[in-house]
Amino acid sequence: MHELPVMQSILTIVLKHAAMHRMKKIHAINLSVGTLSDLEAEWMQRYFDHLSAGTVAEGARLKIEWVPAVLSCEACGEHFEIDKTKLGGITCPACGQKKFSLVSGKEYHIKDMEAE
């Protein structure tokens, strides 16, 4: 459900940049999204197409780079990727400790766009 306001926010930002650079057509938008988010690429595109109709972003393709969930071990600093469907009993692959902080996986970022 929340794809709609998220897509609206993306559209507002890219239209602002398109106007700043006097672009007439946006072909693609490059996003980085953390895998911990519940967004689905197919629905993002559908909602975006609906909202962008009649703007310079109409027909733009969303290219999503999915950023993996990465933990950092608080004991030794090792970074490692985790599978969000298996969160129990995780230990650091380098030192075996069990205290971590989340380094990535919550990204919600527009990197750039291809436009003319």
Next chain:
Amino acid sequence: MSEIRLIEIKEEILSDNKKDADTLRKKLKDQKTFLLNLMSSPGAGKTTLILKTIEHLKTRFRIGVLEADIDSMVDAEKVAAAGIPAVQIRTGGFCHLDATMVMKGLNAFDLSSLDLVIIENVGNLVCPAEFDTGAVKNAMILSVPEGDDKPLKYPLMFSICDVLLVNKIDYLSISDFDMKALHERARTLNPGITIIETSGKTGAGIDAWAQWLAKETHTFIT
């Protein structure tokens, strides 16, 4: 013919909402009102917990409740019956609250006469996790009947909360809910999270929760 160019953007997608949320937090700090965002799935026990919290803290703090509901007034009426100012935001099908909606809702209160406002967010573990409401702290309830696997399905929600209330622990004896696994899963995503086991029915753990909230409120408003 014009050429296709790569234009750098480098912006956070929900940066506008984040800005509004930061503005709201600053305003709350100036006005000395603590704002708690309470989230859970439907039926986890948010309203009951709020009523119990009011019972515990109403002599110590001046409390208000901001109720978000897709299309009803039921929860706000229950809170108002407890003698607490309640404002209902009907989200009209919207699945979450954002900072602007919360700001509008808060305008219906006289904030200078309140120490603590609790937001009862829309019952949903997905969308509310994405939108900063401007609250000072985020809390969520997971009830035992929902199962210990929820951090695997809704990791973002568990990763953004300061406190997790595991509610309806009176159901544990008739359930295969694995409390240890739940703690581990939640802490993997969010090592700093405070976990309190509660029962709205028996009152277990409500003291500990009320103490946590009282301490946070006191620290923020003094």
